[in-house]
Amino acid sequence: MSFELSREQFRTMILYDWKIGLTYKDSHARLVQAWGEQAPSDHTVFNWFREFQRNKFSVQDAPRSGRPSTSVTQQTIDAVRTIIEGDPHSTYQQIETILGISSTAINSIIHDYLNLRKVCARWVPHTLTDDQKQLHVQFCGHSLKRFEEGQSRRVFDIITGDEAWFYHYDPELKEQSKVWMSTTDPHPTKVHRNKSAGKRMVAIFFMKSGLIKSVPLETGATVNANWYVNTCLPQVFTAVSERRETRGLxxxxxxxDNPRPHRAWTTNEFLLENHVEQYPNPPYSPDLSPCDFFLFPKLKKQLRGIRFNDDNEMLTALEQAIDSLTKEDFKNCCEDWFIRMHKCIDANGQYFEKIN
Incomplete structure (x- = not known):
């Protein structure tokens, strides 16, 4: 017999698993085994376990005003078709706002009635050796144990950062050009545009509590150990001390991560002199680097497709993009980081599909 469970019913089962002492991974595995594709994601199970740990045991949806209808009718099917034909880039949220129906109904209409899908290429950054995969697994296992699956207060002591190029013009990603299409239609094409020659490197550092410091590289300079130790890190550590008035560093x-300036002996000495612990990311692991899977993609997405006349215009827009990030964004990034560690272990150290 085929039937669907409600969110409240799934949450009740998750609450039971939490109560008897299962981990969120074991709970998710049990749900998948019993309910297959109906089962909530591991991220959802993780979030409910966290709620129960905070003594929040209600499994009911929080009340919301104006909750949209979930009905699927010929009228709504035709309306969704018209919206997508008019704008193949339409998102669930846009359709929900226009029609006032739920995302569940929209999903059913798009996939079950209109038989549409969005397509995008998948890539991997590096061909990993067995030793490199093992290093990924060891890093994740050690981090999950040390920081108690992300629940330890020491997570608030972690600062992470990296450098990235930001361009006067950076074309839109293939991801941003996705359109709705029938399974029988040929894939769309788009003219390739190159990045501009004008660019500026910026180092950005943040913690779970929020942004700490962005440090632009001087025009014509290069990232080396001297710049990292004498220009970049002193500004970062000053900002940390101002944020943590009572604890400082x-x-x-x-x-x-592991470029030469970060691993140079002068960098090691500088961190040692300041009594700061080094916690390097494993090699070739952008899917485990918060800057790579969270910060830089979010910032660059806001700047793509915009032409800036000079560094000042671009850096101003970058600061505005940084300021648009909320404390909740940084908090969610940290939580996703530890979920990614589980995914890495499950993939035996190989690259895994991103969760965002």
Whole structure:
């Protein structure tokens, strides 16, 4: 017999699993085994476990005003078809706002009635060796244990950062050009545009509590150990001390990746002199680097497709993009980081599909 469970019913089962002491991974596995594709995602199970740990045991939806209808009728099917034909880039949220129906109904209309899908290429950044995969697994296992699956207060002591190029003109990603199409239609094409020659490198650092510091590289300069130690990190550590007035740098855990300036002996000495612990990311692992899977994509997405006349215009727009990020964004990034560690272990250290 085929039937669907409500969100409240799934949440009740998750509450039971939490109560008897299962981990959120074990709970998710049980739900998938029993309910297949109906089962909530591991991220959803993780979030409900966290709610129950906070003694919030209600499994009911929070009340919302004006909740949209979930009905699927010929009229709504035709309306969704008209919207997508008019704008193939339409999102669920846009359709929901226009028609006032739920995302569940929209999903059913698009996939079950209109038989449409969005397509995008998938890539991997590097061909990993067995040793590199093992390093990924070891890093994730150690981090999950040390920081108690992300629940430890020490997570607030982690600062992470990296450098990235920001361009006077950066064309839209293929992801941003996705359109709705029938399964029988040929894939659409788009003229390739190159990035501009004008660009500026910027180092950006943040913690779970929010942004700490962005440091533009001087025009014509290069990122080396001298710049990293004498220009970049002093500004970052000053900002940390201002944020943490009572603790300063005490207990700070410095997470970054592995280019030469970051691993140079002068950098090691500087961190040691400031009593800051190094916590390097494993090699070739952008899917485990918060800057790579969260910060830089979010910022660059806001700047893509815009032409800037000079560095000042671009840097001003970048600061505005940074300011648009909320504390909730940084908090969610940190939570996603630990979920990604589980995914990495499950994939035996290989790259895995991003969760956002």
């Amino acid at each position: 005490r207990g700070l855990i410095f997470h970054d």
